[in-house]
Amino acid sequence: MRTDYLGLRMKNPVMLASGPWSRDGKSIRKGIGAGAGAVVTETIVTDSLTDTCPRIAYNGFGAQNIRLYSDIxxxxxxxDMDYAKESGGIVIASISASTPSELAYLASKMESFGADAIEISLSNPMWESLEIVASDPETxxxxxxxxxxxxxxPVAVKLSQNxxxxxxxxxAAKQGxxxxxxxxxxxxCILGVDLEKCEPSLSTYGGYSGAPIRPLGLASVATVAQAVDLPICGAGGxxxxxxxxxxxxxxxSAVQVGTAIMLNGYEKITEIISDLEEWAKKKQITHVNQIKGRALKNLKSFDEMKVGPASYTADQKECMTDCEKCIKACFYDAxxxxxxxVDINQSLCEGCGLCSFVCPQNKLSLVW
Ligand SMILES: Cc1cc2nc3c(=O)[nH]c(=O)nc-3n(C[C@H](O)[C@H](O)[C@H](O)COP(=O)(O)O)c2cc1C
Incomplete structure (x- = not known):
């Protein structure tokens, strides 16, 4: 399933996000070798900063990192660009700086080294000051x-959800x-607190990533898609x-993968792409444009939402568990x-819907 993003013809829409998995020529080559449509480098700055240890924590759901930009x-x-690009493949240079002229310097340097595009990354959850920069349209x-x-x-701007x-x-990015x-x-985020040592997981604020942030990424992409006519690359979980x-x-138009590679290796990219290709073949889809924004049409404003009456019904299949999740989730005792x-008392059911989401057997469905 091909895509066109940033004026670049990509063989598939799955990219490596900016991070330590794309920190140098060797790691970028691994991403390209795994089949990625494009790779975004770890963010490049004028003066590399010394990293702290430890810098990445994981709690089984999401990750917190306080990794600081590219070491190079x-x-x-x-x-590294020469090595990365030797095998073919698209490389987008991620850059960050505190002034426009410094950013422009980094961008033109990376262009001269062969980058196919630039991604400006201004937010950084470790520093509140940078989150303020990233949320200021004028800056x-x-x-x-x-x-x-x-x-x-071409130039892309990476947005913060904060x-x-x-x-x-x-x-503002478009106007610029x-x-x-x-x-x-x-x-x-703060991933957690060690209750014995009374210490936060990484002793300072960091960036939350992985599965738990996907709903936030999806909402951000949809919000931008509804408001601005500009290609979007989705990232998060x-x-x-x-x-x-x-x-x-x-x-x-494309997506980026980070934490999943960090936790499963570059083969995660190969797996996602091969499953995506299989799906696309079955559906006879050859270009992202054939499905882009299809669910946006069904994303209503709250004022357009359907209001009652509605109730839930259980199918005839035997209830195979004693979990009683639906019963516990029903505030209406229905x-x-x-x-x-399970039996649903229609006169008490208010149609809130939670039972159908908690049922491990998918037994319950809404009736209008
Ligand atoms: C360890 C780590 C380092 C990261 N470094 C950068 C970076 O240098 N520049 C950047 O723009 N984003 C960086 N990110 C953010 C990712 O590019 C991505 O936007 C975010 O993690 C959400 O995607 P994910 O849930 O697939 O990881 C980093 C993320 C992690 C986990």
């Missing part, structure tokens, strides 16, 4: 304008000359081909256990 300063990237406009004016290759109005920031936006970066399709159907099934 911009001047060190020509060899985003100025930063993007300076970069776009100084390179010939903003009050993501559409305004996306519009961006050809696309990526949504979303990691989200400011992509782990299967179905997740890729969710992003595409909500308006993305569900009772019978010998082999």
């Amino acid at each position: 300063q911009v001047e060190g990237w020509p060899e 985003i406009f100025k930063m993007t304008r300076e970069v776009a004016a100084n390179v010939k290759i 903003v009050t109005n993501i559409s305004r920031v996306a519009k 000359g961006a050809s696309a936006v990526t949504a979303i970066n990691t989200i400011r 992509v782990d299967t081909y179905e997740h890729v399709l969710e992003y595409l159907m909500l308006g993305a 569900i009772e256990k019978t010998i082999n099934n």
Whole structure:
């Protein structure tokens, strides 16, 4: 399933997100070798910072990281870009800086080293100050304008979810000359607290990533897609081909994968792409445009939502568990256990819907 993103013809819509899995030529080559449609480099800055240890924590659901940008300063990237691009493949350079001129410098350097496009990454959940920068449309406009004016290759802006109005920031990026936006970066978090040591998991705020942030990424992509006419790359919690399709159907042209590679290796990319290709073949879809935004049509505003009367019904299949999840989830006392099934008292059921989501057997469905 091909796609066109940032003016680049990609053989598939699955990209490597910016992160340590794309920190140098060797790792980028691994991503390209795994079949990725494109790879975004780890963010490149003028002065690399020393990393702290430990810097990545995981709790079985999501990850928190306090990793700081690429270890390779911009001047060190020509060899790595050459090596990365030797095998073919699209490489997008992620850059960050605190002033427009510094950003433009980084962008033109990376262009001269062979980058196919630029992704500006301004948010960073470790520093509140950068989250403020990333949510200020005026700053985003100025930063993007300076970069776009100084390179010939296309420019994308990576958006933070820590903003009050993501559409305004996306519009500012467009006005500044961006050809696309990526949504979303990691989200400011504290993964947990060690109760014996009274210490937060990583001793400071970090970026939350992986499965738990996918619903936030999906909402951000849909919000931008509804408000701004600009190609979008979705990111956040992509782990299967179905997740890729969710992003595409909500308006993305491509997606990025990060944490899933961190936890499962580059073969995760190969697996997602091969499952996606199989799905696309069955559905006779050859280009992302054939499905892009399909679910957006069914995304209503709250005011357009259907109001009652509605109730739930249980199918005739035997209830195979004693979980009673539906009964516990029913605040209206409408569900009772019978010998082999559950019984729904229609006069009490208010049609809230929760029972159908908690039932492990998918027994319950809504009747209008
Ligand atoms: C360890 C780690 C390092 C990251 N480094 C960067 C970075 O240098 N630049 C950037 O823009 N995003 C960075 N990200 C964010 C990812 O590119 C991505 O936007 C985010 O993790 C959501 O996708 P995921 O849930 O698939 O990981 C990093 C994420 C992680 C987990």
